[in-house]
Amino acid sequence: MNDYDVIVIGAGSTGENVADRARAGGLTVAIVEDELVGGDCSYWACMPSKALLRSAAALRAAQNVAGAAEAVTGDLDVSAVFARRDRTVHDWDDRGQVDWVESVGIDLVRGRAELTGVREVAVRDADGGERILTARHAVAVCTGSAAFMPDIPGLRDARPWTSREATSAKTAPSSLAILGGGVVGVEMATAYAGFGTEVTVVSRGSLLSGQEPFAGELVQKGLESLGATVKTGVQALSAHREDDLVLMELDDGSTVTAEEVLVATGRTPRTHGIGLDRVGLTDGDWLQVDDSLRVRGVDWLYGVGDVNHRALLTHQGKYQARAAGDVIAARANGAEIEDAAWGRHVATADHRCVPQVTFSEPEVASVGLTAAAAAEAGLDIRVVDYELGHVAGSSLHADGYHGRARMVVDETRRVIAGMTFVGQDVAELLQAATIAVVGEVPIDRLWHAVPAYPTMSEIWLRLLESYR
Numbered sequence: 001m002n003d004y005d006v007i008v009i010g011a012g013s014t015g016e017n018v019a020d021r022a023r024a025g026g027l028t029v030a031i032v033e034d035e036l037v038g039g040d041c042s043y044w045a046c047m048p049s050k051a052l053l054r055s056a057a058a059l060r061a062a063q064n065v066a067g068a069a070e071a072v073t074g075d076l077d078v079s080a081v082f083a084r085r086d087r088t089v090h091d092w093d094d095r096g097q098v099d100w101v102e103s104v105g106i107d108l109v110r111g112r113a114e115l116t117g118v119r120e121v122a123v124r125d126a127d128g129g130e131r132i133l134t135a136r137h138a139v140a141v142c143t144g145s146a147a148f149m150p151d152i153p154g155l156r157d158a159r160p161w162t163s164r165e166a167t168s169a170k171t172a173p174s175s176l177a178i179l180g181g182g183v184v185g186v187e188m189a190t191a192y193a194g195f196g197t198e199v200t201v202v203s204r205g206s207l208l209s210g211q212e213p214f215a216g217e218l219v220q221k222g223l224e225s226l227g228a229t230v231k232t233g234v235q236a237l238s239a240h241r242e243d244d245l246v247l248m249e250l251d252d253g254s255t256v257t258a259e260e261v262l263v264a265t266g267r268t269p270r271t272h273g274i275g276l277d278r279v280g281l282t283d284g285d286w287l288q289v290d291d292s293l294r295v296r297g298v299d300w301l302y303g304v305g306d307v308n309h310r311a312l313l314t315h316q317g318k319y320q321a322r323a324a325g326d327v328i329a330a331r332a333n334g335a336e337i338e339d340a341a342w343g344r345h346v347a348t349a350d351h352r353c354v355p356q357v358t359f360s361e362p363e364v365a366s367v368g369l370t371a372a373a374a375a376e377a378g379l380d381i382r383v384v385d386y387e388l389g390h391v392a393g394s395s396l397h398a399d400g401y402h403g404r405a406r407m408v409v410d411e412t413r414r415v416i417a418g419m420t421f422v423g424q425d426v427a428e429l430l431q432a433a434t435i436a437v438v439g440e441v442p443i444d445r446l447w448h449a450v451p452a453y454p455t456m457s458e459i460w461l462r463l464l465e466s467y468r
């Protein structure tokens, strides 16, 4: 069969969910994948990176509690961590995800897809065979993003790691230079410093520059406490490999020398050579979409997940995918379209309600707008900060707990516009904040959401008391 209602290009976490929703809406669906079903998140991003981070975080957590600390006196078993990572990614075998695709009645087509015309896709397989697929209703491009490589003289020839090599390495190098102080940079610095690798982070700005400034400051201290060197406000001028070492020359006159260099300087869309130019778009661009994830100017084409550059996160891509799959089915079936803000067919939360956890040392969990972003958006805000370590639950959670929380209140509407927590194990505090931000829960009603004693969630009470 070559004629479907919907063709999904890319079977990452996003593409799988678009296909699932369109299929649940009664449509026939083909999904095309030229690597592993499950995509980056399962095999080269979220899952392996968190597997590399988790064991050392668990060990540090035990070391932070007297009584437990005395019981854990050994070092991290680094080879066991890599083995656990291998199990987490199923040894890069996608059989389980293929089984799921087949079980829900989606046709998997292996090969590289390219748009060849209106609702037409050519798929070339590894043996050079070609198959032409047509879609009656829609094509969804879910091809994700790849590591961006800055144009620094000598860098490419120095055979740098990208996040792929960092998450799939079989052993830890003795030294690692990391270019970029964003999320990938600080997470991989945390992981490899935990393995005993001599880590140097080179960041042209402060760490985690899109977050509240105190997040980057606390993470810098955390990385230094793990033995990493952090250089901020520094640019790389050139790089080259000499024997088994990479040398990176910096604009402060210094040179960083390491066994490997990881380039963690953001992402570029995987849209080269997928035929965008044949449908009136520009090859290699991020896809510009409306809130129903439909590509602007092409009414049968959708761009979902990283490829649309709205929020490069798995959970946000899957959220978009649920809206996109449902709206594709609704449009095909002539059903009512719910595309007003917060309707089921639009990804409204992408704009000002995106949650994210950075699994660094310490963790950073945030949702919504930072104080700076809210002020820039013209909101009348009030900022409330509180030391997380002063909450009874935190002091029990770990000895000497130190962290910080910030609540950004939209004073006009008296709702929370943004929330940031930085500290050990703050990840699970985030969903309550996301509900408050998305639900636009009035501050006065939040007062009645009483956190249990003695949990870290009492940070909510402290922030609200400070606000009052």
Ligand SMILES: Cc1cc2nc3c(=O)[nH]c(=O)nc-3n(C[C@H](O)[C@H](O)[C@H](O)COP(=O)(O)OP(=O)(O)OC[C@H]3O[C@@H](n4cnc5c(N)ncnc54)[C@H](O)[C@@H]3O)c2cc1C
Binding pocket: 009, 010, 011, 012, 013, 014, 015, 032, 033, 034, 035, 036, 037, 038, 039, 040, 041, 044, 045, 046, 047, 049, 050, 111, 112, 113, 114, 142, 143, 144, 145, 163, 167, 184, 270, 274, 304, 305, 306, 307, 311, 312, 313, 314, 315, 316, 317
């Ligand atoms: C190191 C790292 C850690 C991360 N950790 C987290 C995290 O903890 N939490 C989080 O929310 N996000 C995390 N992210 C971001 C997350 O990985 C991405 O947002 C997510 O994977 C994007 O999903 P996607 O489906 O849009 O793209 P992808 O997962 O990249 O899927 C795209 C798929 O399309 C396929 N494809 C591409 N072109 C074609 C073609 N022409 N034909 C056929 N198939 C094609 C690819 O092979 C791929 O399988 C991390 C990213 C990195 C780099």
Ligand SMILES: NC(=O)c1ccc[n+]([C@@H]2O[C@H](COP(=O)([O-])OP(=O)(O)OC[C@H]3O[C@@H](n4cnc5c(N)ncnc54)[C@H](O)[C@@H]3O)[C@@H](O)[C@H]2O)c1
Binding pocket: 150, 151, 179, 180, 181, 182, 183, 184, 185, 187, 203, 204, 205, 208, 209, 235, 236, 264, 265, 266, 267, 312, 313, 356, 357, 358, 359
């Ligand atoms: N836990 C998570 O949720 C998680 C983990 C990893 C990655 N991600 C996602 O993956 C995406 C990619 O992460 P990332 O860290 O690569 O990107 P990023 O945008 O978070 O950080 C990139 C950093 O590189 C710097 N940079 C860019 N060009 C540079 C240059 N020429 N020289 C020096 N520095 C340069 C930027 O200033 C920035 O600090 C992010 O959007 C992130 O949301 C999420």
